[in-house]
Amino acid sequence: MTRSSFPTKKERHVLFGSVPPVTGNKPTLKDQMTDLQNHREDYLFAIEEVGITRVKHPLTIHSTMAPHVQTTIASIELTTNLGQKSKGINMSRLTETLESYRQEGLSTDLAQLCKLTKELAVVMNQTGSKLVMEFPWFYERSAPASNLIGLGHSELYIEIAYDESKYRKFEITVGITVAVTTLCPCSKEISEYSAHNQRGLVSIRVNVDPQLLDDNWKVMLLEAAESNASAALHPVLKRPDEKMVTERAYENPRFVEDLTRLIAADLYEYDFVERFTVECRNEESIHQHDAIARISFDKRQKS
CATH class of the missing domain: 3.30.1130 (GTP Cyclohydrolase I, domain 2)
Incomplete structure (x- = not known):
């Protein structure tokens, strides 16, 4: 299809339904407009x-x-x-x-x-x-044998609640969600060789004492998650690195129950943590379902 000329842009808009603005009688200046939000009732x-x-x-x-x-x-x-x-x-x-x-x-x-x-x-x-924010955090990660560097990442969480009526006016919650490797202890125990493993997701939320809060909190939460897993994830792995990572996982089998309890123990030892919740979820490699475990603990109510 060809044509010698098109309607003007204004004519095309009219063709497709545009109409001229109506002449209104409501105010256009802010101080003359009705403020419904501030109506009292x-x-x-x-x-x-x-x-x-x-x-x-x-x-x-x-x-x-x-x-x-x-x-x-x-x-x-x-x-x-x-x-x-x-x-x-x-x-x-x-x-x-x-x-x-x-x-x-x-x-x-x-x-x-x-x-x-x-x-x-x-x-x-x-x-x-209240302010709540979630965002990705990147960090350099070296492969265990080759020392090749790539960027790892996890999701950070910050929540700050303000209440002027309370003695402690600010309640601060920080957290992390990080992926790790978990290797099944049961599979290792019953199999003649090998053991199934999978990616696990660790989510940590901690309510903190602002006076004791460590500026390095995100690194400490990352360490709590990864150091207690079967193995950490790496962005770059050569064959010697892969050998080390898989062997480390085999040497450190973890149920979701194990991982959750071990992370909880680390958080219990952090002075700046008052309350915490740890959730570990395994994306099972030989089941159609996931496995999950969760612990919540308030250190201020310990016996």
């Missing part, structure tokens, strides 16, 4: 958390493991509480506050994130607020 319930979620945002990570400074992308949730007599919150203030911290240089510095979380409550005229 009895709205039946207070709301514990209301805000925005799945916000994609750049974030700078400082790490003792190379690369020592990196930029990642975080998925962020920003919320505040809301009293029973308030209809809604001005959600644009949440993104405005986040933008102001981006211009300062938003990072994983927990002091900065506490300041941001409190400011959310202040700008909303509320008594509490």
